[in-house]
Amino acid sequence: MQRLLHQLQEKISHVYDSEGEPKPGLSRESSVKNLQETLKCELTRTVSESIDSVFKKLATKPSTSPEYKPSQDDSRSEISDSEEVIREHFESDSQTEALSLVVRKPSQSQMIPGVKRPFPLHQTPFQFGYNTPLHDSQILEHLLKYGPHSAFSGLPCVPASLERSSPDSMEHSWESVAMRSKAHHLGQHHHPAGLVPVDSLCLPHVKMECADLQSMERSSFMALNIQEGLTPNHLKKAKLMFFYTRYPSSNLLKNFFPDVKFNRCITSQLIKWFSNFREFYYIQMEKFARQAIIDGVNDVKDISITRESELFRALNMHYNKANDFQVPDRFLEVAEITLQEFFSAVSLSKDSDPSWKKAIYKVICKLDSDVPEDFKSPSYL
DNA sequence: CTCTCACCTG
DNA sequence: CAGGTGAGAG
Numbered sequence: 001m002q003r004l005l006h007q008l009q010e011k012i013s014h015v016y017d018s019e020g021e022p023k024p025g026l027s028r029e030s031s032v033k034n035l036q037e038t039l040k041c042e043l044t045r046t047v048s049e050s051i052d053s054v055f056k057k058l059a060t061k062p063s064t065s066p067e068y069k070p071s072q073d074d075s076r077s078e079i080s081d082s083e084e085v086i087r088e089h090f091e092s093d094s095q096t097e098a099l100s101l102v103v104r105k106p107s108q109s110q111m112i113p114g115v116k117r118p119f120p121l122h123q124t125p126f127q128f129g130y131n132t133p134l135h136d137s138q139i140l141e142h143l144l145k146y147g148p149h150s151a152f153s154g155l156p157c158v159p160a161s162l163e164r165s166s167p168d169s170m171e172h173s174w175e176s177v178a179m180r181s182k183a184h185h186l187g188q189h190h191h192p193a194g195l196v197p198v199d200s201l202c203l204p205h206v207k208m209e210c211a212d213l214q215s216m217e218r219s220s221f222m223a224l225n226i227q228e229g230l231t232p233n234h235l236k237k238a239k240l241m242f243f244y245t246r247y248p249s250s251n252l253l254k255n256f257f258p259d260v261k262f263n264r265c266i267t268s269q270l271i272k273w274f275s276n277f278r279e280f281y282y283i284q285m286e287k288f289a290r291q292a293i294i295d296g297v298n299d300v301k302d303i304s305i306t307r308e309s310e311l312f313r314a315l316n317m318h319y320n321k322a323n324d325f326q327v328p329d330r331f332l333e334v335a336e337i338t339l340q341e342f343f344s345a346v347s348l349s350k351d352s353d354p355s356w357k358k359a360i361y362k363v364i365c366k367l368d369s370d371v372p373e374d375f376k377s378p379s380y381l
Numbered sequence: 382c383t384c385t386c387a388c389c390t391g
Numbered sequence: 392c393a394g395g396t397g398a399g400a401g
Contacts, residue, residue: 271386275385278387
């Protein structure tokens with residue numbers, strides 16, 4: 001991108017002299033035509049190259065790509081009510097849809113051999129860490145996934161004004177890029193009906209594209225990897241992290257969401273998420289513990305949790321609805337201990353004490369385990 | 382005073 | 392899940 005812009009400047013400087021006046025001997029028409037041709041080629045080539053590298057990368061790391069990639073349609077099927085709300089803000093950006101098509105299509109329709117359904121992420125390290133300098137292709141990959149202004153996704157902590165900070169022209173620009181990449185990927189040399197391919201844009205459009213590229217450089221490209229707000233993907237990630245830690249410290253959260261620009265609000269929201277996760281968790285535990293007692297279970301040792309347990313299914317449905325994540329065995333153990341704690345407490349009628357759960361919380365909070373390093377990847381989804 | 386938690390509510 | 396609240400720790 002940077003290179004392209006430089007080349008454009010150079011071309012322009014050839015056409016115009018230092019005063020900004022057309023050089024003698026060059027008509028405005030020919031200059032324009034000249035520039036137009038150059039821009040067409042460069043834009044087309046640069047975009048194609050970048051997109052190629054992205055897909056190439058995706059294609060070459062099939063099993064090294066954990067489940068976090070918005071694979072399949074799970075990102076859509078797994079949505080709870082409030083997630084839907086977040087998503088609405090999210091997808092109100094028109095290009096997000098178009099872009100998601102570009103990214104998801106390959107894995108869905110298997111247009112890229114080798115890109116298959118991801119595997120449990122704790123088994124597969126990422127190729128690059130969050131502090132690794134990003135290259136254009138990586139940035140583009142992110143853009144393809146989240147769109148140019150995914151950072152302003154209309155979340156509580158984000159000033160509403162930011163949501164509309166992107167010019168419409170940018171949307172179109174992205175639509176073009178996204179669509180073109182799709183066509184390119186399909187190996188089609190004709191353009192789908194109704195689409196305006198990048199390389200057939202007339203000059204005014206090209207100019208607009210340039211302006212967009214520059215603004216993208218400034219606003220999106222640079223800031224893109226530090227999210228201004230929490231996205232549905234972050235929520236998804238948090239839920240999976242819950243399988244390892246029920247009581248994450250704010251510090252841990254900061255470490256595991258490196259692509260999030262933390263502030264008081266964001267931190268609180270994340271902590272709140274885990275609080276909500278716990279709430280659901282403990283409610284389930286109490287419910288099933290009481291049910292066990294009703295069912296006539298007498299000994300705590302008869303309490304166990306397997307992946308086939310109803311309780312586990314309920315939990316898995318809540319934190320891993322897409323069921324595309326391999327829940328660690330340790331979670332099963334912790335859940336079992338929790339259930340037994342509730343069972344014992346209720347059995348001994350400790351629940352008559354208003355704060356009877358406190359003792360249980362005290363036990364459970366010590367059972368947190370380390371979250372796999374893989375979760376630290378910012379673009380892990 | 383700030384942070385975190387559980388609890389309750391919508 | 393987000394808001395609001397009160398308790399408790401630091």
